[in-house]
Amino acid sequence: KLPLTVEEIMNFGESNRELFIKSSTYSIIPITVTEMGLTISWIFSSEPKSISFSVVYQEAEDTPLDQCKVLIPMTRCNSHKETIRGQVKVRNAGIYTLIFDNTFSRFISKRVFYHLAVERPVIYDGSDFP
16 A cells, blocks of 8 residues: 555545454555654544554655654554544654554454544744734
């Protein structure tokens, strides 16, 4: 899957996307970011049962995986019971990858319903001040 860009995520609108993750596999959503200061946020739920989730940062596509920085360690989420929300602040340009991991499940495939958003910081320039 090709990495998403910030512009593509901004064009998502309010719609949810869906991933189908077979048992014993994982799915990734790489997001290519070129500007600092953005906030990438996500909301997701899964069915049936839980899914593991992680976020890693990669400076460039050819950066070896063992040199990637783990921003959110792999965590088992009860996303079948509650909606999971989170965000990460973009401190460096590069590839921010969301990982939905179902490798712990030997038989059960999962559906993940997710929504991504990107926010630019509001920079106050004083222009509306009398």
